Amino acid sequence: MSLDSVGYTAPMWVLLACSVEVTPRSYDFGSLWIGCTDSVPVDLFNAGNADLVIEALPWITADDSLTFDVDEATNGPLPWTIPSGTSLTTTASFTPSLALEASATLAVSSSDPSSPTYEADFHGTGVAYDSATDTYTQADAQATFLLTQPPAPETLSVSVDGLATDAWSYDADLQAVVFEVAPEAGTTITLAYVVLGPCG
Numbered sequence: 719m720s721l722d723s724v725g726y727t728a729p730m731w732v733l734l735a736c737s738v739e740v741t742p743r744s745y746d747f748g749s750l751w752i753g754c755t756d757s758v759p760v761d762l763f764n765a766g767n768a769d770l771v772i773e774a775l776p777w778i779t780a781d782d783s784l785t786f787d788v789d790e791a792t793n794g795p796l797p798w799t800i801p802s803g804t805s806l807t808t809t810a811s812f813t814p815s816l817a818l819e820a821s822a823t824l825a826v827s828s829s830d831p832s833s834p835t836y837e838a839d840f841h842g843t844g845v846a847y848d849s850a851t852d853t854y855t856q857a858d859a860q861a862t863f864l865l866t867q868p869p870a871p872e873t874l875s876v877s878v879d880g881l882a883t884d885a886w887s888y889d890a891d892l893q894a895v896v897f898e899v900a901p902e903a904g905t906t907i908t909l910a911y912v913v914l915g916p917c918g
Contacts, residue, residue: 736771736830737770738763739763744840746841747842751870751917752846752873753869754813757810758809760809760810760838763800771797771799775825781818784840786811787808793808814843815872815873849911850867850913853906853907853908854909856902856903856906862894874910876909
């Protein structure tokens with residue numbers, strides 16, 4: 719005998735339930751030149767038949783080369799309500815600054831009764847395209863030193879007479895290192911960096 723034949727009525731929580739699905743559930747950016755960026759859309763879909771509430775989207779990583787954008791300009795601030803059969807799109811990006819593997823986990827906290835925390839994993843590997851060293855001997859009160867090749871700025875290392883210094887900034891428009899105070903005449907300025915690879 720079926721339950722229907724005896725007048726069984728399923729409780730409301732059985733009849734109406736939201737269900738979160740994240741696409742992609744796992745994504746590998748592969749190998750990417752240091753300083754380049756690759757992005758992938760991350761869709762949050764409600765596969766259930768009741769409204770889904772996305773409460774939080776913590777991005778768990780020890781590497782800031784992997785980032786996550788909730789796109790508040792389009793989606794609005796959290797929490798989000800996603801009606802049945804619809805989705806919202808966010809973005810995961812990878813911009814390696816070191817020749818290392820990186821990983822991150824997106825933990826979707828929602829009102830889905832069966833998966834209140836739904837995880838998606840992202841991976842990528844930074845690869846150095848090439849390295850370069852530019853050396854100058856200070857002849858006057860010059861404070862700006864041009865790089866001979868386009869750098870991945872995060873990899874720049876500057877030294878004066880062999881001693882590392884951080885009293886400088888990088889000017890992307892000039893493709894140059896600009897010192898706060900010009901090094902003394904006769905000193906040797908060394909600029910070491912990873913060359914920016916051909917991005918996309």
